[in-house]
Amino acid sequence: MDSSNRNNETNASGFIAPTSNSVEPEFELSTTPGHENVAPLAEDALITDSEPVAKAxxxxxxFQESLSRFRRDKRAMTSLIIIVLMIVIAVFGPFIYHHIGGPYKGDLSTKIIGPDLxxxxxxxxxxxxxxxxxxxxxxGTDGIGRDILxxxxxxxxxxITLAVVVEVVDISLGITVGVLAGYYGGWIDQFLARLADLxxxxxxxxxxxxxxGILGNWADDHLSVIPIVGPGGNARLLLISIVLAxxxxPLMARYVRGQTLQLKEQQFIEAAKTSGTSDFTILTRHIVPNLFSIVMVASTLNITGTIIGEAGISYLGLGVQPPGASxxxxxxxxxxxxxAYPWELLVPSxxxxxxxxxxxxxxxGLRDAFDPHSKD
Structure with missing residues (x-):
């Protein structure tokens, strides 16, 4: 029997005769009853534990990109560490310092004086x-024997406390006035703009x-009864805080107003208005969060002016009064x-x-991190 007859017999019997040139059959999705959901084995399933899949x-x-740029600024990070260290020393230092040292008897008094005094x-x-x-x-000590440290x-x-209080008021008023003036415009913008210009x-x-100068004595008499302020020459701080704020x-409000004018023209604000979102929701959820960068930068730079202003007022004798300290x-x-004693001036300066x-x-550092184009 020739080869053609043998092939016909093989095909008729339903079997494939193995030959050296035979091709392996491809796996197909089974359609037999009971196997409708059986899928072919995927290539990813063949990956063993020794070949982990890299996650996207x-x-x-x-915001995270801005924080990363800020952390790479060594000068800004060093300054931040110094400020945090100063805050810790100013807040917790006196409690520790009051327990360092032993008692002694003063030359002009028979009273035993301890470190807590x-x-x-x-x-x-x-x-x-x-x-x-x-x-x-x-x-060391100053001209009347007070501990300089x-x-x-x-x-x-x-x-630091004065700077924080002033910035809280500054940010609150600046954001409120600037956002309302920039978002609504019209007579509200004109009124708030004229008030800021005044x-x-x-x-x-x-x-x-x-x-x-006018209300300083009144503050010493009336504001010193407030428990938080109290006597001791710090009564004028509340008055100075209000005036500095x-x-x-107005400068913060001007920054915020300009940024709000740009934000309200963005597509996501237009989409929120089209979907029927209220103005209050747009302001609190879309406008104000996007003002974070400019508010943080402006307030940080304004702190320096606040601290210098308080020091100047106290230097002129119109701020903190003795026996208070600033x-x-x-x-x-x-x-x-x-x-005669330059050391006493060098330390506070x-x-x-x-x-x-x-x-x-x-x-x-904050300005460069949140607005990289400011360097250009």
Whole structure:
């Protein structure tokens, strides 16, 4: 029997004769009853544990990209560490400092004096005036025997607290006024713009001096009864905080207004309006969150002006009053004996310079991180 007959017999019997040139059959989806959902084996299923599948990395948001750029700014990060360290020292330092050292008997008194007393910012001993740094007084004493380190920590606390209070008011008023003026426009924009121009027309420092000079004694008599403020020369801080905030918010409102004018023309705002979203929801969920970068940068840079303003007012004798302590008041007291004891002036002046430069570098780092095109 020839080969053609053998092939016909094989095909008729329903079997495939194996040959050297036979091709392996392809797997197909079974359509027999009971096997409708059986799929062919995928190639990914053949990957063993020794061949892990690389997961797709989730893209970072613009905010995360900005934070990454800020963390790469060594100058800004160093400044941030310095500010955090100063805050920790100003808040917790006095409680620790009050327990360092032993008691002693004063030369002009038979009373035993402990560290909880001579390490306070308002305790004075005339027989210990103008002492240099020692184991008892780490940074020495001033002209009337007060601990310079204790007064410096109190001064840093005053400056940072005042800056935070002023910025809270500044941000609140600036965002509210700027967003309303930029989003609605019309007579609201005109009214708020004229109000901001009125405050801009009056010099801020002159306005602070005027208010502190006129209402300073009233603040000492009436505001000192407030539990948080209390006596001790700090009563005028509340008055100065209000005045500094009133002079600072128009600039913040102008920044926010300009940014709001750009945001309200974006497509996602138009889409929110078309879908029937209320103005309040658009402002709180779409406009205000997108103002984060400009508000943070402006407020950080404004802190430096606030700290310098408070120091200047206290230096002129219109801010914190004795026996209170502030950096400006320490500079004013030390300037009277500059030639004989320059150390007493160097310590608060250097501290003020470090605080101002640190906040300035942080502001520059935030600006470069959230607006990379600002370098161009």
């Amino acid at each position: 990395k989730k893209p970072r948001t613009p 001579y390490h306070t910012f308002d305790h004075q001993e005339l027989d210990r005036a103008h002492e240099g740094p020692s184991a008892q007084y780490w940074l 204790a007064r410096l920590m109190q001064g840093m606390l005053i400056s 405050l801009f027309a009056f010099p801020g420092l002159l306005f602070i001096i005027l208010v502190a 009133l002079t600072a918010w 950096i400006g008041l320490m500079i004013s007291d030390a300037s009277q004996s500059l030639s 250097l501290t003020l310079v470090i605080i101002v430069l640190s906040f300035s570098f942080i502001g520059d």
